[in-house]
Amino acid sequence: MTDKQTEPSAEAGTPAQAAPGTTGEPVRSPFDSPTEQFAATSSELPITQPTERVAAPAAATATQVTEKLPRTDEELGLDPEVPLYSQVKNAIPGAANSTTAEPSPTYSFASIPPAPTAPTDGKGRPLRRDERRGTLDLGLLVLRLVIGGTFVYHGLQKAAGWFHGPGFEGLKTSMEHGGWKHVDIAAPLLIAGELGGGILVALGLATPLAAGAVLAVILDAWMWKQGMTSGFQYSAKANGVELESILAGGAVAILLTGPGRLSLDRGRGWSTRPFLGSFAALVAAVAAAILTYIYLHGGNPLSGVGPF
Structure with missing residues (x-):
């Protein structure tokens, strides 16, 4: 009679499982079939x-x-x-x-606020943290105005006689007395370097060329004063080279740092990140100054300076 009672439950569509007995039969887990209940x-x-x-x-x-x-x-x-x-x-x-290509629908519970916009340069490119220059461009502007303005001042003295200057003819005479040769060539080169280079440096235009020009001019002036007498003439009363040393250092700084973004060269690579081109301009300016001094003046400008 036991077999007859269990048959209808199997036919009703519910799988009838045999309960585990004492023979050690394995017990199924409810996770094997989640819809079943044991x-x-x-x-x-x-x-x-x-x-x-x-x-x-x-x-x-x-x-x-x-x-x-x-x-x-x-x-x-x-x-x-x-x-x-x-x-x-x-x-x-x-x-x-x-x-x-349209974005998928968004829902209020799953919306994410947009990320903050990163700062960009003038061309829309994102700026890295090391490109946030702060007041660097303003400082370079001040440096250019001081260095360039000083060269413009001395150039106007020599070219037009302004600011109690000697004028062009007086310049040629003083250069002849100072031992310079070919003054008809040397005087115009000196005026072009001081006046033209000074204006370009102040404006921040063609900065490697302009700063290289004023550097070559001031190095020649430094060598001329230093070569007058033996010994280091940095702070000598008659022919000291202190002013020339400061102007040369300022020109080198502008060459190596660039004119900054407050300049007419702001779209150029050398305005903010100068590298090989500006270094090559520095080397060329020093070489041009030495060759010009040897050709137009001669002598050893380092006489009495250290081992020279």
Whole structure:
């Protein structure tokens, strides 16, 4: 009679499982089939209870639990207004099988605020932290105005006789007395270097060429004063080279740092990040000054300076 009672439960559509007995049969986990419900484990069943008496209640319990399983979005607690990924994946740019370039729909609970805009230069390129120059460009502007303005002042003295200057003819006479040769060539070169180079340095235009020109001119003046008498003439009263040394150092600084963004060269690479070109201009200016001094004056300008 036991076999006849268990047959209808199997035919009702609910799988009737044999309860574990005392023979050590393996017990299935509820995670193997989440929709099924087990009445008890082997530890909960008394050893003396017959298997057929447990199978029927277990099947009935499983049927009751299966009927109560949530099947709709409301029963599962889902928001019916939020589409599934399978419904919106074609609208995600770059996703597999994407058919549109439009961004996917956003929702208030999943929206992310945009990242802050990074600072950019004049051409729209993002600036790195080491490119945030602060007051560097303003300082370079002051340096250019002082150095360039000083050369313009001395150039106007020699070219037009302004500011109690000797004028062009007086310049040629003083250069002849100072031992310079070919003054008809040397005087115009001196005026062009001081006046033209000074204006360009102050404006920040063609800075490597302009700063190289004023550097070559002031180095020749330094060598001329230094070569007059033996010994280092840095702070001598008659022919000291202190002013020439300061102006030469300022010209070198402008060459190596660039004119900055407050200049007419602001779109050039050497305005903010000079490298090989500006260094080559520095070397060329020093070489031009030495060759010009040797050709137009001669002598050893370092006489009496250290081992020279």
